[in-house]
Amino acid sequence: MQPSVSTDRHRRSRPDRFNLLYQKYIHAIIRSIDYDKMPEYLKHVAQTHDETKAAQQQMQDYIQDNLEATCEHLKLKYQLPEKIADLERLIKDAREQGDQAQGQMIIPQSERVRRALAIELKRRELSRLQAAKEQIIQESKTTMERISEKKRNVRALHNRLEQDMRCFDEAINMAGSIQVDRLISTMDSLVVSTPFGETV
Known part of the structure; x- marks a missing residue:
């Protein structure tokens, strides 16, 4: 059958x-x-x-x-x-x-079932929270490493800018120390005046 x-x-x-x-x-x-x-x-x-x-x-x-x-x-x-x-x-x-008993539908013990389910749910929730904690720690570590790298880059850029500014100040000071009249006279002495169409 x-x-x-x-x-x-x-x-x-x-x-x-x-x-x-x-x-x-x-x-x-x-x-x-x-x-x-x-x-x-x-x-x-x-x-x-x-x-x-x-x-x-x-x-x-x-x-x-x-x-x-x-x-x-x-x-x-x-x-x-x-x-x-x-x-x-x-x-x-x-x-x-x-x-x-044969053929009798047995109803589970509700209190025991609820307790067992509650324990299992709490265990899984704890595992999930621990995994989330590890992930947050790893993400925080990665973020701090990126911040440190950016700080190093900013520091290097700042040092380079200071060096460029010092070179610029030195150039300005050097230009200011040259006597303009003497510079013009020296440049004039280097120029050869010739009539138009002739060469030296």
Whole structure:
């Protein structure tokens, strides 16, 4: 005698049921954009059957891959398999410790379940805070190193500017110490005056 669909569904673990539900969701989306429905929206499909069918298959593959990748990302981000497995284990433990009468649905011990979940949530939150603390420390260290590097660059630029200013002051002082009349006389003595068109 084959087990009913309902019985088989209840025998599956919650993580398996979660994955099965999401796979049904993905297939429902893919079926909604099936190639056979495209002529309803694109009148020229019959004229480019092969190309359009190939493009449709590529689009379906792309959507399915992205949906599956998104599902895996969300499961990892929110630790869904671990949380579902924890819930499954807690319910199983509660049932084993409760009334084992045949066919009787056992309600988990709510207080124990709440305490176990609270401890687990606090442990994970502590781990998350510790990881965030390490990240902040590393970011602060990197920021301080950048600030120190900028300070060194500013100090080097300041020293170079001071040196340029000293050279400029020396040039001004040197120019101020030269006697203008004597400089003009010396320049005149170096110039040879000749009639226009003749050379010396």
